[in-house]
Amino acid sequence: MNVLVVGSVALDTVQTPDDHIERGLGGAAMYASVSASYFSQPGIVGVVGGDFPAEHIELMKDRGINLDGLQIDESGKTFFWAGSYEGDLSVAQTLTTELNVFETFNPTIPEAARETPFVLLGNIHPSLQLEVLDQARNPRMVLCDTMNFWIHCAPRELEKVFRRSTVVCINEDEARDFCNVNSLPRAAAELLKLGPERVIIKKGAGGVLLFGGETFYALPALPLTHVKDTTGAGDTFAGGFVGATSLSREIDEDAFRRGVLAGSVMASFCVEDFSCRRTANLTKAEILERMGRLREAVRTPELQW
């Protein structure tokens, strides 16, 4: 195990304009670890209830995901989320959120996993993210993902997590919201002041921006004409990013760029079906083909002038 993923494992009911899924396998930690499993050996720290289907456990095990840190609280029910999308699927309407076993969850990294070099703090309460950081020993890289909800409910704790992260991963609207500026370069500069080495701003169909103090990288999203469900795309990106970054000997700008490439490709598969139906069953060739297409999409010849 070299990538520790902390976050929710959930059951999701999702309605899209054309289709729906009932109590499908969801949650930030699930999406991220399934994605990371193609490039690394991830393990999950999280909790599910007694109602969690055994087939979901099997699916994650089949992907090689270490579940030693996944608590099973037989006395409660699994975190449940129901949402619906309209139009271009860019924003979900939350219909129901039942925290259930997450209400009393205390994340515990198994003793054997405390020195895991890569830590992915998926979208959960920032105070839980901080608890995990207190248990981790000298991680090489910490990525923090978050969402609007925590920006409004727990901005102080979230700022503490940002200060202790190597990479902050955030949506464009969340970045504007947290920093109270409209310009994304300005928002990134504000976030970098808190201490992380890099800030990743996710723009959905608009691609991804990677800002460092002296560096700037941008990668578009693959143009997809058939998007089914965008739930979990950000988590899938984060998982692919950390997983692929862990393949590099040096954790430098190029390693981060390769991470963005891998994360973007994994997210492009995620949105093509519900849950991890697409991302749990990919071949290396399929992934490499899309990486090649994305690299070609930004190939920029020099102007002979």
Add this chain to the structure above:
Amino acid sequence: MNVLVVGSVALDTVQTPDDHIERGLGGAAMYASVSASYFSQPGIVGVVGGDFPAEHIELMKDRGINLDGLQIDESGKTFFWAGSYEGDLSVAQTLTTELNVFETFNPTIPEAARETPFVLLGNIHPSLQLEVLDQARNPRMVLCDTMNFWIHCAPRELEKVFRRSTVVCINEDEARDFCNVNSLPRAAAELLKLGPERVIIKKGAGGVLLFGGETFYALPALPLTHVKDTTGAGDTFAGGFVGATSLSREIDEDAFRRGVLAGSVMASFCVEDFSCRRTANLTKAEILERMGRLREAVRTPELQW
């Protein structure tokens, strides 16, 4: 002369949150031809009134712009636009539009210029753009730029222009509007069905997308923290695009990509000051430096996996 630019030459009064300019040199054809002048020999087809300051004529001449096709209608006044920007400067509020000499303008390409190989149809009434196309003889490439106003007032004529263009250049909101779809890849596919070889979708600070039937290219905008006035940025992009494309022997995908690179860099200068104050006074070294930065911003290393 190898690039013919048709469009408005205007006097603009612009108010931004921090500053303003009164009756500055403006107009689509001016912005585009000043930008193109770094890479090619542009000439303007347009009209100004008797009030047009001689210094503006001098500025354009100094940039090597051929003004044989610029009619001076002493009986009327120059096209005048007044607008204001708020917040992030992405959308202008039009306060005044006085067509003046443009009300009765009939574009006439000087006889000697009718075989100009590159034609840039700047943002004017589509029926005027069609008149120009009727006069041009076998252009190698026709780029059509437009704006929301014509999509609503003259959609039929505009579609005719698109059908006769090599490259259609359009804002993201305009593309969604014209095609009545939310997805930009779908909008591009719709526009390509009309016949152009390429569709360029401009996303302002979000960069530029270049779609062909089988090709896709994306270039981000340079991250700028100090943007003064976005007026003319799209015209400046179009001018740089056509000018740089004219440098390539083959007008192929790579030529178009080099055009997008040049156009994006010229637009990044345009927004840093009012009118063409910045774009009329650049060195080749300044332009090359930003091209290098943009190419570095999309450099995507392969994943060793």
